[in-house]
Amino acid sequence: MLPRIPFNWPTLVGAEFEHVRTALSRGKLSGNGDFTRRCQALLEERTGAARALLTHSATGALEMAAILAGIEPGDEVIMPSFTFCSTANAVVLRGGVPVFVDIRPDTLNIDETAIEAAITPRTKAISVVHYAGVAAQMDAIMEIAERHGLAVMEDAAQALHASFRGKPLGSFGMAAAISFHETKNLISGEGGALLVNDPELALRAEIVWEKGTNRAQFARGEVARYTWVDIGSSFLPSEITAAFLLAQLEAGPEVTAQRLAAWERYHALLAPLEAAGRLARPRVPQECGHNGHIYFVLVPEAAQRDPALERLAALGVNAVMHYVPLHSSPAGLRYGRAAGPMTVTDELSARLIRLPLHPRLTPEEQARVVRALADVLGPG
Structure with missing residues (x-):
């Protein structure tokens, strides 16, 4: 029997x-x-973030972004429905209301043409x-946000080393969240980062990050006493x-190249199945420089998806929905x-196989x- 092919392997x-x-030998573990x-210096260099x-997670970074955006009870935040719950939880924890809009059929990202109709006087x-x-x-989204005076938060959990029109993802909004969960391209088991692009928010972000204290400023000798000055929480990972x-960040370009090569290999191998109408491959617009994070296919009918996953599992292939x-x-x-x-x-969430x-x-x-996959989908 052939060995099982796992969906992911750290x-x-x-x-x-x-x-x-080295970290253990230094005796500094917090x-x-x-x-x-x-790590932070490398991220700033690669993304252009001010800070x-x-x-400890992209979830924590999203929660920090919601604080920095000033989300308060009753404020509305427009977002796609096709996302992980952390995108919405960050808003709900501040008392805000997630307002869900539809996605584009090509990238499965938020449909920028649906955003404006969702704006109300409570939209933040x-x-x-x-x-x-x-x-x-992002061009269209940032234009809408500027015209209506709205903040933009990027859930870039899957998007490190990806770009839009040559500019790194995570560098467009006032702040962005990155994930280093073991399922991401670069990993630390659990982990994440907040990218702060508005320099005026950098100091407050550091205070929120340090549990609402000015501890980092105190450590740099910028203030005489270390004390509680704002809201915050325990967002730091350990050393x-x-x-x-x-180590992962240092190898980031090489790991991304490996994933892109595997992505392209799938894309070539699956072209005949798409031509026969047995599935649809992902479509990446020319202006998007992606990072090979996910390769998904769309089966023709939603009713085919779950049986296909079961049959793939029986054949030793760990494919999953999203x-x-x-x-x-x-x-x-x-x-x-x-x-x-x-x-x-x-429609598309019910047809998707990763x-x-x-x-x-x-x-x-x-x-x-x-x-x-060809076997479980049957003849075209």
Whole structure:
């Protein structure tokens, strides 16, 4: 029997153990030490952020972004329904209301043409998700936000080393969240980062990050006393997490290239199945420089998806679905509302299958995945 092909496999790049040993030998294990600062400097260099702050998760980074955006009870934040619950939770935890709009059929990102109709006098911000490391249409979104005086928060959890018209994702909004969860391109098990693009928010972001204290300023000798000055929480990861992450960030361009090569291999192998009408491949607009985070296919009918996943599993291929749209989830119905029809979201989320994709995946395994997919979908 052939070995099972996992959907994801956390991949080491080589220097993780050395960096962790160094962190342990220094006796500084709590957050905001040398490894944290080195990771943050690399992120600032690669994204152009005014300030990068490591967090325990992208969820934490999104919660920080909602604080910095000034989300208050009753404020509305427009976002796609096709996203992870953290995008909405960050708003709900501030007393805000997620307002869900439909997605584009090509990138599965927020439909920028649906945003304006969802704006009300209570709208405070737009939360943009770059699904699969492919950019939302940021030119149009930023123009709408500027015209209506709205903040833009980027959920760039999947989008490190991706771009829109040559500009790094995560560098458009007032702040952006990055994820280093073990399922992402670059990992630290759990982990994330907040990218702060508005220099005027950088100091407050650091205070929120340090539990609402001016501890970082005190450590730099900028204030005489360390005290509580604002709201905040415990968002820092440990130095062990940061040490592990530094190795991953240092190898970021190489890991991204490996994933893109695997993505392109799938795209070529699956072209005949698309031509035969047996599935649809992802479409990446020319202006989007993606990072190979996810390779998904869309089966022709929603009724085919779950049986196909079961049969793939029986053949040793761990393919998976993705989000249940938030507008139809129990919490989404309780805390948010849909603005307009969600036709594309409902249809495509029910037809989507994510294929195994990680740096350890071999060309032979990819060919096996495609053969299995052809087998379970039957003749065209």
